[in-house]
Amino acid sequence: LAKTTQPISMDSYEGQEVNITCSHNNIATNDYITWYQQFPSQGPRFIIQGYKTKVTNEVASLFIPADRKSSTLSLPRVSLSDTAVYYCLGYSGSARQLTFGSGTQLTVLP
Amino acid sequence: EAGVTQFPSHSVIEKGQTVTLRCDPISGHDNLYWYRRVMGKEIKFLLHFVKESKQDESGMPNNRFLAERTGGTYSTLKVQPAELEDSGVYFCASSPYLGQENNEQFFGPGTRLTVL
Numbered sequence: 566l567a568k569t570t571q572p573i574s575m576d577s578y579e580g581q582e583v584n585i586t587c588s589h590n591n592i593a594t595n596d597y598i599t600w601y602q603q604f605p606s607q608g609p610r611f612i613i614q615g616y617k618t619k620v621t622n623e624v625a626s627l628f629i630p631a632d633r634k635s636s637t638l639s640l641p642r643v644s645l646s647d648t649a650v651y652y653c654l655g656y657s658g659s660a661r662q663l664t665f666g667s668g669t670q671l672t673v674l675p
Numbered sequence: 676e677a678g679v680t681q682f683p684s685h686s687v688i689e690k691g692q693t694v695t696l697r698c699d700p701i702s703g704h705d706n707l708y709w710y711r712r713v714m715g716k717e718i719k720f721l722l723h724f725v726k727e728s729k730q731d732e733s734g735m736p737n738n739r740f741l742a743e744r745t746g747g748t749y750s751t752l753k754v755q756p757a758e759l760e761d762s763g764v765y766f767c768a769s770s771p772y773l774g775q776e777n778n779e780q781f782f783g784p785g786t787r788l789t790v791l
Contacts, residue, residue, distance in 0.1 A: 608782025660723035
């Protein structure tokens, strides 16, 4: 999952569902797909992780198609406080360090 | 449970000076990571400790950077001498496990370093 591609920015309105798609064409068999969220002046925070099909937690859902070359983070009924940068990430190296891309700046409008 | 803490939150120094950043991981987390974001760039990995041992420092930019982790608890990252290009935000993260599955890394708020 070393190289991921996701939109640079997205706008949405309060109460809408937001879907952010990430492309990871070179995903390896043992790679997990992980999403983090970062607010201004804070460190990144784990949202959700998945390997295949669908994963849901109290914050978001993650949809992964059978070929696993992409994934979609779904945020239900966003609010202003969901304005943040969202990263689609993989782990790399023996240290399992996170490999950050540019992320997607989500702006939720009133 | 206390999260990852970093000190100071901001540091402004002049080129050539020395700065030491500190990270206190979540208690019991053996894995400690340092990352940084320099101006306009993506967050990049610097190094990784398991307890007190450096496991991977492949991301350290040069020998002006020295990281330590005393007794496997807190960690320090020293920059000596600091250069203008070292300005950025330095993040520390910790995790209890090493692996991909369920390996959530908990990040601190970061230290913003400005070198003038």
